[in-house]
Amino acid sequence: MATPLYSIPGASVGAPADDDGTTPMTGGATAGGPATSGARTVNQVLAETQVLTVIEELEDDLVGLAPVKQRIRDIAALLVIDKLRANLGLAAASGHGQATAPSLHMCFTGNPGTGKTTVALRMAQILHRLGYSRKGHLIAVTRDDLVGQYIGHTAPKTKEVLKKAMGGVLFIDEAYYLYRPENERDYGQEAIEILLQVMENQRDDLVVILAGYKNRMDTFFQSNPGMSSRIAHHIDFPDYAVPELLQIGQRMLGGMHYRFGDGALAVFENYLQRRKAQPHFANARSVRNALDRIRLRQASRLFADGDRELTADDLVTLIPADILASRVFQLPT
Numbered sequence: 031m032a033t034p035l036y037s038i039p040g041a042s043v044g045a046p047a048d049d050d051g052t053t054p055m056t057g058g059a060t061a062g063g064p065a066t067s068g069a070r071t072v073n074q075v076l077a078e079t080q081v082l083t084v085i086e087e088l089e090d091d092l093v094g095l096a097p098v099k100q101r102i103r104d105i106a107a108l109l110v111i112d113k114l115r116a117n118l119g120l121a122a123a124s125g126h127g128q129a130t131a132p133s134l135h136m137c138f139t140g141n142p143g144t145g146k147t148t149v150a151l152r153m154a155q156i157l158h159r160l161g162y163s164r165k166g167h168l169i170a171v172t173r174d175d176l177v178g179q180y181i182g183h184t185a186p187k188t189k190e191v192l193k194k195a196m197g198g199v200l201f202i203d204e205a206y207y208l209y210r211p212e213n214e215r216d217y218g219q220e221a222i223e224i225l226l227q228v229m230e231n232q233r234d235d236l237v238v239i240l241a242g243y244k245n246r247m248d249t250f251f252q253s254n255p256g257m258s259s260r261i262a263h264h265i266d267f268p269d270y271a272v273p274e275l276l277q278i279g280q281r282m283l284g285g286m287h288y289r290f291g292d293g294a295l296a297v298f299e300n301y302l303q304r305r306k307a308q309p310h311f312a313n314a315r316s317v318r319n320a321l322d323r324i325r326l327r328q329a330s331r332l333f334a335d336g337d338r339e340l341t342a343d344d345l346v347t348l349i350p351a352d353i354l355a356s357r358v359f360q361l362p363t
């Protein structure tokens with residue numbers, strides 16, 4: 031095996047405590063494994079880690095996404111069992127007799143606004159609870175954060191990002207932009223090579239999640255088999271159906287202390303049906319943007335009536351006219 035060219039500090043066993051002075055959760059464990067404990071049953075691990083709280087919150091907070099939620103439960107189960115195995119000395123051993131961390135690098139594919147970033151943040155918490163992430167934080171980046179414009183700029187940039195992400199999750203959005211086959215000398219390749227080494231050699235201290243459109247990611251993996259082989263979990267995020275979008279919208283409104291007045295829910299459903307059929311529809315993100323515009327129209331409507339005393343009800347209620355003024359109702363369907 032090649033000697034690692036890149037080793038990001040703050041990763042290996044015996045590393046100093048975190049910047050914030052907290053003791054790493056994995057401290058004292060064998061390399062790569064979570065801290066050993068006396069737990070012998072699944073429920074003991076669950077009680078010890080409180081991981082179910084995070085999983086249940088995720089399931090309650092997010093509308094739909096049944097297949098994604100199931101995959102998250104499966105991954106959590108795998109990690110709980112891995113912990114129990116480690117407690118009995120059954121951890122998978124590397125060639126050097128050391129316990130190896132299970133490979134946790136993931137790929138989240140789906141269209142914009144399907145919840146990939148949101149789920150990645152929760153995944154970072156789950157990994158932290160289970161002791162597979164020292165800090166539980168997530169650093170979200172795109173190509174521009176990793177790749178430099180000039181020769182010699184890429185390696186320091188990529189290493190700086192990796193340093194920040196160590197002990198947590200590195201989320202690379204639209205990861206396929208790292209690879210530009212049309213440009214032989216593209217610096218993205220350099221970033222990919224550094225990432226590959228760190229993903230392999232320091233996987234006990236860094237989880238990488240790649241995200242983006244399914245078809246582009248597939249093409250990227252075909253040209254980058256090294257990356258493909260290091261991704262253990264592929265999770266596909268389906269588009270939301272209109273009833274799900276409607277429910278997401280209602281939750282968002284509730285969170286902002288607004289509500290739909292008489293007839294407004296039906297109009298918003300009609301809006302979503304039309305909007306979904308248009309270009310650049312971005313699932314839950316489009317719902318959020320639509321609600322922002324509807325709130326603007328509500329504000330203008332109330333503003334126009336300068337002398338009226340406004341009740342709490344006036345201030346929280348969105349009426350059909352606030353929605354019907356949208357451009358999508360002017361377009362032919």
Ligand SMILES: Nc1ncnc2c1ncn2[C@@H]1O[C@H](COP(=O)(O)OP(=O)(O)O)[C@@H](O)[C@H]1O
Pocket residue numbers: 091092093094095140141142143144145146147148149278281314315318
């Ligand atoms: N299933 C869901 N339930 C509730 N809100 C959601 C759901 N999926 C996405 N959202 C919200 O939609 C917005 C976009 O989601 P995000 O995770 O950024 O999508 P992506 O990363 O796939 O583009 C966020 O405000 C998020 O909270």
Ligand SMILES: [Mg+2]
Pocket residue numbers: 146147148203
């Ligand atoms: Mg995102």
